[in-house]
Amino acid sequence: MLIQRVRPLFGAILKSSFQVDSKYLSRSSIVYHKAAYEGDGKTTVRIINQDPDLGLIIDSYGSFGFRLNNGLTVLGPMAIFPRTVLSWQIHSSDNITADSLTLFRLLEPKVDLVIIGLETKDRKVLNSVFRASREAKLNVEILATEHACATFNFLNAESRSIAGALIPPLHIEVNEDDMLNSKLHYGNLYNRRDDL
Amino acid sequence: MGAIVSRALRPIKSFNIENRAHRVISKEKPQVAPSYPSTVQDLQRVQEAVPDIDKKLESKDSHLDDRLKNVYVTSKGTPEDDITRKKQDENPNRPLPQDRNALEDFDFGFKEPERVPYGRTTLRQAIEYITSHQMNPEEATAAKIAYEYKLKESDVENILKHFKTYEVYVPETKDSKAVIAGPTKNRRKLMEQSVGKIEAKKDSNLDKQNEKSAS
Numbered sequence: 251m252l253i254q255r256v257r258p259l260f261g262a263i264l265k266s267s268f269q270v271d272s273k274y275l276s277r278s279s280i281v282y283h284k285a286a287y288e289g290d291g292k293t294t295v296r297i298i299n300q301d302p303d304l305g306l307i308i309d310s311y312g313s314f315g316f317r318l319n320n321g322l323t324v325l326g327p328m329a330i331f332p333r334t335v336l337s338w339q340i341h342s343s344d345n346i347t348a349d350s351l352t353l354f355r356l357l358e359p360k361v362d363l364v365i366i367g368l369e370t371k372d373r374k375v376l377n378s379v380f381r382a383s384r385e386a387k388l389n390v391e392i393l394a395t396e397h398a399c400a401t402f403n404f405l406n407a408e409s410r411s412i413a414g415a416l417i418p419p420l421h422i423e424v425n426e427d428d429m430l431n432s433k434l435h436y437g438n439l440y441n442r443r444d445d446l
Numbered sequence: 447m448g449a450i451v452s453r454a455l456r457p458i459k460s461f462n463i464e465n466r467a468h469r470v471i472s473k474e475k476p477q478v479a480p481s482y483p484s485t486v487q488d489l490q491r492v493q494e495a496v497p498d499i500d501k502k503l504e505s506k507d508s509h510l511d512d513r514l515k516n517v518y519v520t521s522k523g524t525p526e527d528d529i530t531r532k533k534q535d536e537n538p539n540r541p542l543p544q545d546r547n548a549l550e551d552f553d554f555g556f557k558e559p560e561r562v563p564y565g566r567t568t569l570r571q572a573i574e575y576i577t578s579h580q581m582n583p584e585e586a587t588a589a590k591i592a593y594e595y596k597l598k599e600s601d602v603e604n605i606l607k608h609f610k611t612y613e614v615y616v617p618e619t620k621d622s623k624a625v626i627a628g629p630t631k632n633r634r635k636l637m638e639q640s641v642g643k644i645e646a647k648k649d650s651n652l653d654k655q656n657e658k659s660a661s
Contacts (some may be wrong), residue, residue: 285547303551305555306565321613324612331569333554334554334569334573336609336611336612337610337611338609339607339610349607352601352604352608353567353572353609356565356605357567357568357569357572358559358563358566358568359559361567411556
């Protein structure tokens, strides 16, 4: 079973900002710059996935479903909220209608943005999904599932009022890092046969 | 153009520069730069008006100090504590916060409204009735849910049709084979679908082979 990891989520926190050599500047305009690298031991990185206070975050996706940061694997399309997951009974993105988005429309407090992750890039399907979301009077962001996962993660980490409606992708491109991580996950790093 | 001119004039400007520089540096007391003409005028005018201005500025003026001693700061109005008490007495329904601890996180990541408008639903309610419908579809029908939660029946039907809660499977040990977990209906659909496709492909291949062998 191979899964694709959602792009690593880093928020670099900069502890100090350095001062530009004032030789080239007039005295009144000392500029403080922010830089990504501050030298050894000064830059810190925060991985959003490992912070339980930030709510549900999608760790990885596969053609079967999604794996969340609480250790659960979710099968099939899902409707994900800041701290809740529901199964979304949708066969493919062709079936998305205003009816299937009813829950997002009726929610109180209002959902500011629904992130819809589709498994297809077909223009016709995108249009029909967009029309459905218009009919349901929702603010939507229609993306490929791969990108929708990351978008949901970042917005959720910012604790915004959002929901995600995600359909697992049909095909995934796997790199060596993903293979290593899935082997590490199942704890069979040194097994030659990949029969999982 | 300016650059060319200054470049041409440079040898003349820097003629005997070393000696001249040393002459200036070696002076014991540096020559003070002349003050600006308008400054000189101002100084002269002050000198004429108050001839002993330097002395006056240096000496302490006891008269001014005495005046400063007569300055006091007082405040009017009610103290802050009394205002707080008065406000508490005025509105006992809105007591001031006593607890200074950090707020606890909300269950669903946001504050749930106390009153829900008709036709709308909170996530907590939605999970409640979706679960109860799944547990007992004959008992918790869409009509009953719609009546209880003040929703449109068509909306409830759509929600119940398109949203399900998950069944959770936890493997007993780490080695035990994973059991497919998911919404009941969907699982069956997924399995049927995958099996169907593979069989169809195999059959078509076999058919082709049979055709070939037949021909």
